[in-house]
Amino acid sequence: xxxxRRFSVRPVLPDPLGPLxxxxxxxxxxxxxxxxxxxxxxxxxxxxxAGRDPVRLLSNVTADRLTALAGRRSFLRQLRxxxxxxxxxxxxxxxYQQADDPRLPRAIAYFSPEFGITAALPxxxxxxxxxxxxxxxxxxxxxxxxxxxGLLYRHGxxxxxxxxxxxxxxxxxxxxxxxxxLVELTGPDGNQVRVSLALPGGRTLYAQVWQVQVGRVPLLxxxxxxxxxxxxxxxxxxxxxxxxxxxxxxQEMLLGIGGVRAVRxxxxxxxxxxxxxxHMNEGHAGFLGPExxxxxxxxxxxxxxxxxxxxxxxxxxxxxxxxxxxxxRFSEELVARHFGQGAELSGLDREQxxxxxxxxxxxxxPGGGTTAGEEPPSFNMAVLGxxxxxxxxGVSTLHGGVSxxxxxxxxxxxxxxxxxxxSVTNGVxxxxxxxxxxxxxxxxxxxxxxxxxxxxxxxxxxxxxxRARVRTSWTQRGAGQAELGWVDDVLDPDVLTLGFARRxxxxxxxxxxxRDPGRLRALLLHPERPVQLVVAGxxxxxxxxxxxxxxxxVRFADDPGVRHRIVFLPDYGMAMALPxxxxxxxxxxxxxxxxxxxxxSGMKAALxxxxxxxxxxxxxxxxxGPDFGWExxxxxxxxxxxxxxxxxxxxxxxxxxxEEQVAPCFYERGPxxxxxxxxxxxxxxxxxxxxxxxxxAERMLRTYVEELYxxxxxxxxxxxxxxxxxxAGYAARLRREWPRxxxxxVGTGPEPAALGGRLSLRVRVALGDLEPEAVRVQAAGxxxxxxxxxxxxxxxxxxxxGGPDISGRWTYEGKLALDRAGPFGWTVRILPAHPLLxxxxxxxxxxxxxxxxxxxxxxxxx
Numbered sequence: 033x034x035x036x037r038r039f040s041v042r043p044v045l046p047d048p049l050g051p052l053x054x055x056x057x058x059x060x061x062x063x064x065x066x067x068x069x070x071x072x073x074x075x076x077x078x079x080x081x082a083g084r085d086p087v088r089l090l091s092n093v094t095a096d097r098l099t100a101l102a103g104r105r106s107f108l109r110q111l112r113x114x115x116x117x118x119x120x121x122x123x124x125x126x127x128y129q130q131a132d133d134p135r136l137p138r139a140i141a142y143f144s145p146e147f148g149i150t151a152a153l154p155x156x157x158x159x160x161x162x163x164x165x166x167x168x169x170x171x172x173x174x175x176x177x178x179x180x181x182g183l184l185y186r187h188g189x190x191x192x193x194x195x196x197x198x199x200x201x202x203x204x205x206x207x208x209x210x211x212x213x214l215v216e217l218t219g220p221d222g223n224q225v226r227v228s229l230a231l232p233g234g235r236t237l238y239a240q241v242w243q244v245q246v247g248r249v250p251l252l253x254x255x256x257x258x259x260x261x262x263x264x265x266x267x268x269x270x271x272x273x274x275x276x277x278x279x280x281x282x283q284e285m286l287l288g289i290g291g292v293r294a295v296r297x298x299x300x301x302x303x304x305x306x307x308x309x310x311h312m313n314e315g316h317a318g319f320l321g322p323e324x325x326x327x328x329x330x331x332x333x334x335x336x337x338x339x340x341x342x343x344x345x346x347x348x349x350x351x352x353x354x355x356x357x358x359x360x361r362f363s364e365e366l367v368a369r370h371f372g373q374g375a376e377l378s379g380l381d382r383e384q385x386x387x388x389x390x391x392x393x394x395x396x397x398p399g400g401g402t403t404a405g406e407e408p409p410s411f412n413m414a415v416l417g418x419x420x421x422x423x424x425x426g427v428s429t430l431h432g433g434v435s436x437x438x439x440x441x442x443x444x445x446x447x448x449x450x451x452x453x454x455s456v457t458n459g460v461x462x463x464x465x466x467x468x469x470x471x472x473x474x475x476x477x478x479x480x481x482x483x484x485x486x487x488x489x490x491x492x493x494x495x496x497x498x499r500a501r502v503r504t505s506w507t508q509r510g511a512g513q514a515e516l517g518w519v520d521d522v523l524d525p526d527v528l529t530l531g532f533a534r535r536x537x538x539x540x541x542x543x544x545x546x547r548d549p550g551r552l553r554a555l556l557l558h559p560e561r562p563v564q565l566v567v568a569g570x571x572x573x574x575x576x577x578x579x580x581x582x583x584x585x586v587r588f589a590d591d592p593g594v595r596h597r598i599v600f601l602p603d604y605g606m607a608m609a610l611p612x613x614x615x616x617x618x619x620x621x622x623x624x625x626x627x628x629x630x631x632x633s634g635m636k637a638a639l640x641x642x643x644x645x646x647x648x649x650x651x652x653x654x655x656x657g658p659d660f661g662w663e664x665x666x667x668x669x670x671x672x673x674x675x676x677x678x679x680x681x682x683x684x685x686x687x688x689x690x691e692e693q694v695a696p697c698f699y700e701r702g703p704x705x706x707x708x709x710x711x712x713x714x715x716x717x718x719x720x721x722x723x724x725x726x727x728x729a730e731r732m733l734r735t736y737v738e739e740l741y742x743x744x745x746x747x748x749x750x751x752x753x754x755x756x757x758x759x760a761g762y763a764a765r766l767r768r769e770w771p772r773x774x775x776x777x778v779g780t781g782p783e784p785a786a787l788g789g790r791l792s793l794r795v796r797v798a799l800g801d802l803e804p805e806a807v808r809v810q811a812a813g814x815x816x817x818x819x820x821x822x823x824x825x826x827x828x829x830x831x832x833x834g835g836p837d838i839s840g841r842w843t844y845e846g847k848l849a850l851d852r853a854g855p856f857g858w859t860v861r862i863l864p865a866h867p868l869l870x871x872x873x874x875x876x877x878x879x880x881x882x883x884x885x886x887x888x889x890x891x892x893x894x
Contacts, residue, residue, distance in 0.1 A: 045090070046102040051115040056086035057213050058118060060247040062150035063169055063463040065471065070114050074101065083607065085152035087213045122248050126175030128737070136737065137745035139177045141295050141307035142167060143317035145287060146189075146272055147182050149246055151607040153212055154188040155253070157272050157570075158535045159632055160352055162606070163427075164313050165246075166461035170729035172247025173463070176737060179298065179307060180251035181291040181317070183283065184209065184242050187271040192570050192603045196509045198586030200571055200579045200602075204271055209242060214253065217241040217294075219301055227254065227293040229285060232375045237265045239286055241294045250304070252294045254286055273572070281362050281370060284413065288319030289376060292327070308745045311348040311736075312421065315360060315413030321347060321420025322385055326377050332753040336384050337764065340420070342756035345868070346748030348740050349421035351414055351453070354434050354629045355539065361410040364390070389416035392441055418442060418453075422747060422870055423740050426455045427630040430653045434626050445878040447822075452871035456739070457651055458630040459732030462724070465636040467614035476721060480713045487617070487641060487716065492525035494615025498566060499523070501601050501608070521596050523564050528698040530645070531616030531637065533568040533604050536578040539627040542569060543581050545620070546588055547683030555687065556597035561695040564597045566612060568604035609633075614640040618661070618694060621646035622686060624678075625666050626653075635727035641716040645694060647682070655726055659718035662689050743870070750868060759868045762806070763875055766864055772800030773807070773862055773879045776841055790847040795830055795860050797842050797879075804832045808865040808872075809844040813858035822857055830860070 045052055052074065061067040071086040072079040075093050082088035101107050128136065144164035148156030156162060164180070171178040187204035195201055217225040229237040238260050244251040256268040267275075268282045275283075292310075299306050310320055321343055328339035353359055364386055369375070372382040389411040418424055418439060426432035432455025436448045443451050463471070473486055503519045523529070536542050545552055545565070555563050567585060571578025582600070589598045601608060613619075619637035621628070621644070631650035638644060644661035646652045656663055666672075667681040697712050725731070751759070774797065781792035793811055814825035830846035837843070848858055861880035863872045872878075 046098055048102045048108055049098060049111070051111050052086075052090060055111075055114060055118060056090055057215065058122075058245045058247065059149050059153070059213055060118060060121065060172070061086060062152070063461060065468050067114055067118070070110055073107070073110075083151065085150075085213075087152065088211060091211065126173070126248075127734075128175035128177070130175075133742070135742045135746055137177070137308040137741055137748075138305035139179060139299075139307040140309040140311055140741055141179045141181055141292075142171075142311045142313065143181045143287060143291055143320055144313035145182060145283070145316040147180060147251060148606060149244070149251075150213075151605055153214070153244065154207065154605070155182065155185055155272070156606075157189040159630075160314060162460075163352075163458055163630075163632060166459070166464065166729040167313070167733065168246045168249045168251060169461040169464060170459070170733040172249045173461075174730060174733055174737075175248065176733060176741075177305065178249045179295055179304065180244075180246065180249060181287070181295060182251065182253050183269045183287055184214075184253035184255040185269055185272045186255070186257050187274075189272045190570070190573060193508045194505060194586060194600075194602050198583040198590065200582050202573050209255065214242045214244045217243045217252065217298060217301070219297075225294070225297050225301065226258075227290045227297065229290055230374070230376050230378070231265070231282075232369055234374070235262065235265065237261065237268060237282065237286065237290075239269070239290050239294075241297065243298075250298065250302075252291070252298055254290050254294055256286065277362060278366060280360060281366060284316050284360065285319050285370065285376065288317045288321075289323040291317065292320050292323045307346075308748045309346050309348060309741050311350070311741075312417050313350050314352055315349075315415075315417040318389070318413045318416035318420065321416065322371075322377055322380060322388065325420075326379055328753075328756075329379060334753055334756060335760070336381055337760035338753070338756040340388075341759045341763070341868075342748075342751045342753070344420055344422040345751035345756075346744050347421040347423070348736075348744055349417040349424040350427065350456075351417070351424065351435050351439075352427050352431075352629045353414065354431055354438070354627045356438070360413040361391075362413075364408055364411050367411045386411065388419045389413065391415060392444075414439070415442065422874070423744055424453045425740065426453060428457045428650045428654060429455050430626055430650065431455060431629040434629075443873045443876045445876070445880070446873045450871075450873050452873050454739070456732060456735045457654065458632050458635075459727055459729040460632050460635045460639065461729040462639055465610065465613060466639045467610060470614065470640050470720075480708050480710065483641075483713055483716065484708050488525060490614045490640065491529055491617065492615075494529065494566070494611050495523045495525050497608075497611040497615070498599055498601065502599055505602050518592070518596065522599060523566070523596070524562075527597075528561070528563045528618070528695055529616050530563055530565050530618045530620050531567075531612050531642070532565065532620040533601075533609065533612055534621075534631075534633055536569040536571040536581055537575065538577055538581070539624045540569075541622050541624065541679070542567070542578075543584050544622045544679060544683050544686065546584060547679060548687065549588065551687050552588075553594055555690055555695070556594050558695070561699045562597065563690060563695060566599055566601065566616065568601040568608060568612070570604055609636070613637040613642060616642050617698060618643050618645050621649070621652070622664055622682065623647055623649050625649040632727075638719050638723050638727055641720045643715055643719055645686075645689065651727070655723065657718075657723075659715055660723045661715070661719070662693060664689065747868070747870070755868065759866065762866055763864075766802070766806065766875065766877060769800035769802050770877050770879070772798060773802065774798045775860055775862060775879060775881050778860055778881070787850060787853050789850045791850060791858065793830060793844075793846050793848060793860065794833075795844045796837075797844065797862055798840070799842055799862075804842055806865060808863045809860065810863055810872075811846060811848045811858060811860050813848045813850070813856065815852055816855050816857035820857055822859065826851060 078089050078093055146156045146161030147164045148162035149165040168180050186207055188207055190202040190204055193201045219225055225241045227239050231237055238258050239254040239256045242253045257266055324343045325339040328334045328342055371377050390409050391412045426435040435453045436451035440448045440451050499519055499522050502522050503516055534540055586600045589600050613636045619634045619642050621634055625647050626649055628650040634644045647664045665685045667678040671677045671681050700709050776798050777796040779794045809830045810827050812825040812827045814822045817823055828846055830844035833843045833845045861878055864875045864877050
């Protein structure tokens with residue numbers, strides 16, 4: 033019989049065991065080995081059966097076992113010590129508190145559509161969510177006062193299996209919040225906290241707020257699966273990245289608008305400081321900006337433009353997207369229908385709201401799109417994020433440059449290098465992603481022999497894990513136990529092991545390794561230096577091309593001649609990931625450069641002594657070194673323009689590296705015939721001791737705090753209502769006058785030809801009705817390329833020389849140093865100037881000579 037209703041009965045623990053609930057409901061156990069070991073000891077067999085999930089464990093443990101533990105003094109002593117340790121961790125001062133810096137924000141709200149914290153809370157699909165989870169964990173360890181905000185998906189992301197012919201199958205199991213490590217957020221009256229959104233046609237979307245405790249950091253998750261909602265609204269949070277365009281729009285409205293309202297309720301109830309900084313992890317949370325504009329309009333009676341300036345000051349936007357297809361876009365008609373009279377944010381001017389996300393028309397549309405003048409413009413969530421955040425960043429140095437190029441259309445007149453998008457290279461949470469055996473080993477103290485034995489033990493652990501998963505996968509595909517004897521020979525703990533595990537969009541090139549099947553087969557079956565491959569990854573349910581790539585790989589791996597050397601493991605997730613990162617010797621990454629924004633899986637592998645073999649993309653581009661692994665050369669010239677030829681060139685380079693460098697290094701035992709590969713171990717040690725500290729989320733979050741959060745908090749405090757009105761008025765006046773602002777005449781003294789000389793400039797400018805204090809007149813000089821474009825220019829501000837002339841023109845003077853030899857060029861331009869602006873390009877206004885000609889040496893006329 034099938035139940036007509038489902039609910040969970042939580043266990044009643046004996047009083048002495050009460051702290052177990054506290055330990056289980058704080059996700060610190062997911063990265064704290066001592067807490068995990070104590071929870072495991074409650075019922076070791078039950079711990080394995082529960083998938084290492086303490087909430088499920090405590091739900092299933094028998095009353096007899098609980099009674100026995102309640103009477104065991106040694107266990108109670110350990111439990112008390114664990115509880116005291118957790119409370120010390122939650123209350124003691126950490127890096128952030130010890131900094132004692134008044135510039136630091138009192139709190140930061142961190143919004144993300146997904147959070148990957150533990151397999152026990154499956155609310156993630158890939159790298160974006162794992163990064164968000166690591167961000168919160170690092171915040172907890174450092175004492176950074178974050179508040180996480182996301183959605184609770186009742187079906188999470190899909191579970192993956194394979195059909196008999198290797199085609200990806202998706203299942204969406206129902207997740208019961210009461211069986212997960214979270215609690216309802218309730219008010220002083222004990223009632224559930226709910227937020228609501230007004231929808232067109234008089235409908236209302238309600239959402240309950242759940243709280244997850246991630247160490248010191250609260251994470252608020254909004255859940256629309258409520259009886260009060262109509263079926264369509266009830267399903268808004270049904271699954272991660274599911275549904276059509278309107279469904280996704282409602283998810284993002286709930287995340288952004290509902291998330292701000294949930295944060296306000298949480299702070300009122302708990303007394304937690306209100307956030308001074310709001311951080312959007314991708315554009316999915318972009319509607320938090322308009323909601324905060326609404327708040328300021330109502331609370332401080334600020335007009336839209338002034339409220340926007342105030343909101344921007346305290347907002348940070350992080351883009352993870354190197355390809356236009358990764359950006360959420362909605363039709364303006366759809367967005368317009370969900371805002372305004374009778375719907376959400378009815379107090380805001382709808383046209384002003386739509387303008388925040390509108391892509392400019394023409395070929396330079398930000399995000400790589402093209403919007404023809406006669407086509408309706410799209411509402412772009414990344415554009416919304418950039419226009420409502422004063423500070424923005426990409427997630428590696430290379431990706432920062434890609435992002436500046438990609439969104440340059442938002443700042444016409446400025447070179448991509450001047451686009452106000454910086455970069456903070458992602459990091460990974462070392463306590464989460466480092467195997468317990470590696471954490472215990474203190475590798476700096478290990479001899480080469482002990483380090484080699486540790487690496488072999490991790491490889492052997494992976495072999496056992498892989499065999500169990502291969503057996504399960506083949507059983508799901510219809511194989512009987514009598515057919516699976518070969519599984520006991522899958523992989524070998526003494527063979528060089530490569531790992532490749534990630535999402536499966538086309539640009540990550542899952543099947544590049546199959547470009548020459550014969551050559552791959554020879555590598556796998558080499559009589560003296562064999563390699564073995566462990567591959568995993570999910571394609572988006574709607575990505576038929578990605579599913580075909582998986583099927584192609586699976587069919588190759590199914591071949592009886594090689595299936596002991598190459599496996600595809602379905603249902604890649606956090607539970608599978610750690611044994612992979614720890615047990616592989618080499619982590620393979622071969623995306624199309626520069627389409628990997630960061631790619632943190634190789635970082636997690638590096639923490640465990642796994643070497644990287646990767647295209648110079650994402651983080652590997654900036655931190656690659658020959659002691660840490662190998663660089664896969666990328667095609668250039670004509671080969672780069674032909675996708676098939678590019679793949680062939682780069683696959684050949686990959687095979688050659690494996691044959692001539694990677695495998696020989698692993699198997700080389702030296703002239704003495706010993707058992708240790710000395711050069712390999714040198715690289716493992718360098719990876720763990722030198723690269724490891726660089727790739728941590730702690731380093732990443734310190735950078736966010738120092739370079740983005742603290743300046744944003746200072747700007748937030750400076751942009752009070754009066755200052756916001758003044759800045760909005762300044763910007764409006766500047767826009768009115770800017771058509772009359774121009775560089776009228778540029779004169780120079782003699783042009784010195786020697787390095788170290790100084791070029792005297794005298795510039796006449798028209799400012800309309802603006803005063804000189806409202807602008808900066810700037811000279812820029814440096815080397816020029818073949819198109820006379822300045823490369824890496826140096827700028828100097830020119831100073832007013834007296835008052836306006838009879839025509840109202842102003843004269844500016846200054847000197848430009850000739851600080852480099854070779855072809856040299858210079859120009860001048862006029863920029864806005866205001867103490868509350870953080871970049872020259874912020875207002876997108878610049879005036880410079882357009883068609884300058886030289887009539888006499890050193891003189892430019894416009």
